[in-house]
Amino acid sequence: MAADHGDPALDILCLPFDTDVLAWPQAGGALFLRARAGVALRTATRPRLICEQSFRPAADALERDGWTVRDASVDRNTHYPLVLALPPRQRDEARALFARAVAQCAPGGTIVACMANDEGAKSGESDLKALCGLSGNLSKQHCRVFWSTPDPARIDADLLSRWSALDAPRMLMPDTDDAFVSRPGVFAWDRIDAASALLVAHLPDDLAGRAADLGAGWGYLSRALLRHCPGIVSLDLYEAEARALDLARTNLAEAQVPVDFHWHDVTTGLPQRYDVIVSNPPFHAQGRADRPDIGRAFIAAAADALNRRGRLWLVANRHLPYEQVLDARFASVRTVAQADGFKIIEAIKQ
Known part of the structure; x- marks a missing residue:
């Protein structure tokens, strides 16, 4: 803060x-x-x-x-x-x-x-x-x-x-395909976040090239992207909370493509360029007040980092005002789905 x-x-x-x-x-x-x-x-x-x-x-x-x-x-x-x-x-x-x-x-x-x-x-x-x-x-x-x-x-x-021992990493949902390692205090530490799950349900399987996950948390979106999109050739995870990023390293240990993990504040921009970016951006900092400026900064960082015709797949709470920055920074913006208070957006770079 x-x-x-x-x-x-x-x-x-x-x-x-x-x-x-x-x-x-x-x-x-x-x-x-x-x-x-x-x-x-x-x-x-x-x-x-x-x-x-x-x-x-x-x-x-x-x-x-x-x-x-x-x-x-x-x-x-x-x-x-x-x-x-x-x-x-x-x-x-x-x-x-x-x-x-x-x-x-x-x-x-x-x-x-x-x-x-x-x-x-x-x-x-x-x-x-x-x-x-x-x-x-x-x-x-x-x-x-x-x-x-x-x-x-x-x-x-x-x-x-x-x-x-309360803060020690622990295995959750161990007998399922969605088993993951987590720990108290990280976002959605004891469950699969509903917004991220909705995004995964709508991800197309033709996403390809170099990819990044902004605000990757313990790695749910990243793992799902690699499972659903065989055209992804490498993946970078960006996460501001080191405790979550450590978990993501474990949860993506079996990835079949090169994966890098970055302890990084996405709002300061990204150091590399990508063909695909997925994100469930945070809309709080370390407090509970809404911070839509964080999501807008994530969108701006994605726009700057995407290659020509690069694709951003984003999930957000329906009430968050992201459309203005999306329309200003991308050639094509469409709402793919709205459900349970969330919206799925695909934005394509010029």
Whole structure:
């Protein structure tokens, strides 16, 4: 989330330090899980802060502000006197994040987390309390910041073990042709998304050449494209959420054509050209408000990357206003189908 758009949860996460309720550690550094950039980080001294963020636009924003950003799989054995967290709304993923925070909090250290009230703050605070006890909390701007200085004798070892495993990849629908590996928190993590399924049902089998999937998630559309379209000679997956892209690597491990995986913010454009692009573009960022500008940016990126007579196959919620950018950027645009609140569109490049 861009700082210029406001980020109350980040602001309130920093409130205990800005008001001297808590002290920033003088040595040993701090680990920030699901970190986001913003004014609250930039306007105060936060020495030796290490940020983890798997969502590419947020990671890019942190790096632009000069913060050290690392992959979540790196160095999980280091312990920090301060662990900050902006837990996600999905509860299993959030509980796994709390378990990570406890596991990497140094003896005598502090865990500080913040959530918006309408994003599960009450449940998050209750979960951290159950896991390791609470030391304090503050509420402001419809957000709640809460913290713990875990006493090893107070940590619930059974919860810690079980919650640590909640974010692990798991096989879903294992006895079907649509079996896939997923994990809590990624889009449509426990099901085949209805919009993507509708697009797959209408994909023609004559799509051919070099292909790309924009906003590929865990790889459902990509896998279906390769199954239905024997003329596809290579496929690139573009996905902003690294946790989803890791799953896609597993779900497309048996692809019979070259497949590349790109941790990439599609709204910044694409580095290569294609004959075919498929997409179920996101219409939210990391919040819940509609962001049709993201879908419009996906369409513009597709238009720029397609070769002459290249084809875009797109699914979107019926109410999203994409027609203007489609008509402006493509020679031919047609609505192939409308059902269950979604629309399938084919757009052909001049």
